[in-house]
Amino acid sequence: MRYKASLITIGLILVSFASLIVAGMTGSVVIPLSEMPDALRELLDGQPVSLAANVLDLRAGRAVTAFVTGASLSLAGMMMQALLRNPLADPYVLGISSGASVGALAALLFMCAAWVVDAAAFGGAVAVCLLLYLLARRDLRGGNAADGGTALLLLTGVILSSACIALVTLMLSIAPDSRLRTMVFWLIGDLSGAPFRWLPWFILAGSLMYTLRNARALNVMALHAEAAATLGIRVGALRKGLFFISALLTASAVTNAGSVGFVGLIVPHACRFAFGPDHRLLVPSATLVGGAYLVLADTLARTIIAPQQLPVGVVTALIGTPVFLYQLHRLRK
């Protein structure tokens, strides 16, 4: 098992790098693979001189942001599925991203600066997360006496989410036409304006460390639900950890790129299907595949009908829906 796991992980790391290189090569100006090393060196020196290096500079920032966003969403989705013990859960099911949408759209409606939009999105996500915690504390209670499942948390999340969506619809319907396009792009998820930031990487690294440390405990909880306490798992603490960390990951990803759909649902699901449900392998594989998937989807989004750019959320949904339906169908059989 451990050899198979390290083999798969190393393979996926290579795939991730390959996806970043492909993203750097393709576009209106194609950079041949032979020019990549020189261009990369110039870029790392901080002085892009050649045309290849300048183009790469533009593409690399976007590709790297796509990677961290996809990896965060996929990891958050996997955590949410483990928390709710439901393979059909995703990072958006509890309404954290809808909260971010309300914040971001309100900021866009009032023509705020880009950083205000990001801050408002993050604030909206945090607000929904805290509200959810207050309302559904029972399911996340600490100690080893956590009775029952997470039904209250799930229901509360779904209801908060629909309330937020109603607010989003309200804002869209009163927004002037000039702002509608940016708002819709934000909602679908779009990486074109996303600047490179370090913070999402720190959040991703911290979350990855937490989930890897608790990968075995996640297996036990996924198998035994609350009876995991009799195997020495602090169920309440683990649920709280999963809830807050997946919320943070979701907030960070959504702030970066808007609510990109389907990555958090289908990538963990597909990884489970391909590599088995063991979280010790699932955590690294879902993270890497999620990142690579969004990088490739974004490359498609900006090249498929170039010079027009599609929002990346459209591409992930268009690829994701048939794949997911196919899997769901096989699951039912």
Add this chain to the structure above:
Amino acid sequence: MIATEQLRLNIGRRTLIDALDWRVGSGECWSVIGRNGAGKSTLLRTLAGLRAPDAGRVLVEGRPLPAWPLADLARTRAFLAQSRNDAFAYSVIETVLSARHPYHGNRYWEDSDDHHAALRALEAMEVADLAERDVRTLSGGERQRVAIAAMLAQDTPLLLLDEPANALDLAHQVSVMALLAKLCREQKKTVVMVGHDLTLAHSVSTHALLLMGDGRWLAGPVSEVMQPDVLSEYLQHPIDVVRHGSRTIFIPMETSA
């Protein structure tokens, strides 16, 4: 091994069990008997530490439950829940290996001795041939035997089982019960189980705890407690006893309905 002091359990406003002073010694095999809703599962969950008592306390090896570190407790007692739902496609062997969690410390992967323990447990439950199967494709009885195998792999001196014979066919009911009795007799393990089959319970148990569901209870050796008149009162149904060789068979009498 495990004891309760002045334990009270409520569900809503109803008191199910009151002032339960109960001692279970090592090597004893207890059956908990009572009508539906009498508090059997609630008691077992409380003993397992999944539910806090409404009054009184539970002691394992003389130490109150809240004072136990969870990991130490997980190496001391195992718990078989009444029902399971499997959300993910884990294989049978992964299910059983997960019960070795308390022995892993900070290791990321399990060792070969964990695999040995898991395979031995699967063989004891006659499900070794299912090792690579997806748990969600098993029949109810097979799933139950895998769950008991996981419990055996946890390798604890105290076993708490909520309806272990659930969904098992006749042959496996007998073999599982015989295995539990053997663990008590030979390895001095302690078993507390909930069951509805009086004949089966009588054949393997050394002691029985009867629950009335209104606070009343009665505990003692099988020979004293499992008498037809007492059982009739606690189960609120007339029960007759037939002796067949060395066996005692309990028969619910027909009521004129």
